[in-house]
Amino acid sequence: MLIVKKFGGSSVADATCIRRVAKTITDSYKEGNKVVVVLSAQGDTTDELIEKAMEINPEASKREMDMLLATGEQQSVALMAMAIEAMGYPVISLNAFQCNIYSTSTYSNARIKDISTERIENELENKNIVIITGFQGINRHLDVTTLGRGGSDTSAVALAAKLNADICEIYTDVDGVYTADPRVVKNAVKLNEITYDEMLELATLGAKVLHNRSVELAKKYNVNLVVRSSITNAEGTVVKEDAKVEKMLVNGVAVDKDVARIAVIGLKDEPGVAFKIFSLLSKAKISVDLIIQSIGRSDTKDISFTVSRNACNDALKVLTENKASLGFEDITSNTEVAKVSIVGAGMATNPGVASMLFEATYDEGINVKMISTSEIKISLLVNEKDADRAANAIHDKFITEDLKTRR
Amino acid sequence: MLIVKKFGGSSVADATCIRRVAKTITDSYKEGNKVVVVLSAQGDTTDELIEKAMEINPEASKREMDMLLATGEQQSVALMAMAIEAMGYPVISLNAFQCNIYSTSTYSNARIKDISTERIENELENKNIVIITGFQGINRHLDVTTLGRGGSDTSAVALAAKLNADICEIYTDVDGVYTADPRVVKNAVKLNEITYDEMLELATLGAKVLHNRSVELAKKYNVNLVVRSSITNAEGTVVKEDAKVEKMLVNGVAVDKDVARIAVIGLKDEPGVAFKIFSLLSKAKISVDLIIQSIGRSDTKDISFTVSRNACNDALKVLTENKASLGFEDITSNTEVAKVSIVGAGMATNPGVASMLFEATYDEGINVKMISTSEIKISLLVNEKDADRAANAIHDKFITEDLKTRR
DSSP: OEEEEEEOGGGGSSHHHHHHHHHHHHHHHHTTOEEEEEEOOOTTHHHHHHHHHHHHOTTOOHHHHHHHHHHHHHHHHHHHHHHHHHTTOOEEEEOTTTTTEEEOSOTTSOOEEEEOOHHHHHHHHTTOEEEEEOSEEEOTTSOEEEOOTTHHHHHHHHHHHHTTOSEEEEEESSSSOBSSOTTTOTTOOBOSEEOHHHHHHHIIIIIOSSOHHHHHHHHHHTOOEEEEESSSOOOOEEEOTTOOOTTOSOOEEEEEEEEEEEEEEEEEOOTTHHHHHHHHHHHTTOOOOOEEEEEOSTTEEEEEEEEOGGGHHHHHHHHHHTHHHHTOSEEEEEEEEEEEEEEOGGGGGOTTHHHHHHHHHHHTTOOEEEEEEETTEEEEEEEHHHHHHHHHHHHIIIIIHHHHHHO | OEEEEEEOGGGGSSHHHHHHHHHHHHHHHHTTOEEEEEEOOOTTHHHHHHHHHHHHOTTOOHHHHHHHHHHHHHHHHHHHHHHHHHTTOOEEEEOTTTTTEEEOSOTTSOOEEEEOOHHHHHHHHTTOEEEEEOSEEEOTTSOEEEOOTTHHHHHHHHHHHHTTOSEEEEEESSSSOBSSOTTTOTTOOBOSEEOHHHHHHHIIIIIOSSOHHHHHHHHHHTOOEEEEESSSOOOOEEEOTTOOOTTOSOOEEEEEEEEEEEEEEEEEOOTTHHHHHHHHHHHTTOOOOOEEEEEOSTTEEEEEEEEOGGGHHHHHHHHHHTHHHHTOSEEEEEEEEEEEEEEOGGGGGOTTHHHHHHHHHHHTTOOEEEEEEETTEEEEEEEHHHHHHHHHHHHIIIIIHHHHHHO
């Protein structure tokens, strides 16, 4: 088998970690597999480099920042190759130049365009274990780019796609994808399989197991993804198109506490008001998540929306500065809220989900402040203090009960 | 003018140093020059990376070691570019891939074969200050190589040669080339000019201002080299073919204390004995410097030679292990010796130099243990405790007196 394995920064943080990962890699090689490994920068390396840069120029260009940050992965791959050499296996490290990982030109947030895999395939042919820098590419000027947060997952999936790998294993500090964060929801269970779409929704909801761009890419090229532990030998979760979702209505419950709610009250009930608000926020590079528009008193309306907490003050500032042109009466914010979401491919065709959801929150006496739905996802906004309780109640209602019935 | 400037690791050790160098660079750019800058890794970065590697694999391959170490220079150039951006000047950093610095394949000690300067010339054409990683190249497999100790000097000279630069400025922590180390010889004076050959001899003798490979290259391509201070604005020393050597007999006095003397006593007076000894040492990768063969008692002979101190025990071991086949009576070593050398293009045609040299040491009551001469150099081996005194006496005799006469 041709296997692509990706390990994150915490898995290669020091010599001990590196040796443990080297063992995992060589174990797989010993079984007769061709092994390609993608690594992130060690532990805090990236943060340390950013700090160095900030000291010199807080407004450094992204081009030079990428040039700087890309050294972190190059160090990881060289050190890993050394560890594998010490164990007596043939190995070679390669950076983005050497294996032609071509990307778009958008520094700090580039997308992989193509990879010419000749060098990698030659090295595999020569029986080498191949260790490749994640997170980075080169653009058409041969300048170094980085792929943004979670970029190494994307590197691994792109390599797996181009190399026609049998499997792409993403090693993390958890042993797979759970129906909810086990630290929050006591009955959370590990999923054996999940579809790309569900994984995408969970990734977007902040489950943080996989970067969503990597899941999109895996879906597009039908890459067999496995999320598994870098520490234990547990089986992990397979992400694939035809995942047997165990016929569960809901596959995951996610809690996102990085949420602030802003309410703009007493807007004139005219066309274009919402457009004005959200185009102002967009120009200020503020991402908006949930949006609700409700009828206010007499001929006015209210618009509420959520943003991440660190964007809350900026959003208030932008809107207040434009109070005159927007013509609202008041603006309020609340940072003590959280978003609880459920994801499941089965929901689209099941009209009873919303009512079950409200039953669960009602039974727990939890007030739902906002609600937003998509094909395979429902998100609720609740007070932060209620969020974990809501997640547990919803998880029990949909997943724990469901599993009981079928076992 | 097109100027290549090279700064070493201590000149870019931290944010303050980087800003100071950025000022030097932009001052030159403001005067209307095209400026190409070559940098080493910051301060202790290389040592720290080696330490990391040693922890993982004390016998790491040189290929992976080069992959690791090359990140140091890439960090330097990115940080320097950021500092120059902060000052408002157009700038771009480039690594060995980006400016096609092709080298031989000998990892850790590669030589530059060619540089295709198209990218650099384009960036200069676009009015950019160009900051380039020193010390590294890529071989024909596109693998990263490093150029060995002092390699950044070589990078700078090679770039100056290929770019037809008007001048190549090597910035160091001294303000030029001195007639002797000012910390040792109180009357040492800075030279305004020196020939390539003299600079080469001084470099080989441990003057450590310039790496000798860089001087060889400068001589070959007739590059105008200037050694100057990275801190003061002093004029520095010009190294060039037709240097006005101020008609001095001797241009430099160097002291090397990393010397051990080994004497092999009572060898049979047969052909091939010396060959056997030095081929054994060569196989053990021990470099021999001075060699003297003298007639011993009756039909035997003695051979003395010097090695660096850390090679002394290895040399003794190799020879003692082969005592039977070499057939000597005794072997002794002395690590309390030092080499004092004088260099000057004028010496070759002046038969009085040796006698002046012995007069100087005789007047100081210093015992000379070995002597070795070349066209433009004479080296003496003395007891370590006498070395500094010998250097001062010789310097006064040849250089201070000489300068007095001519001023």
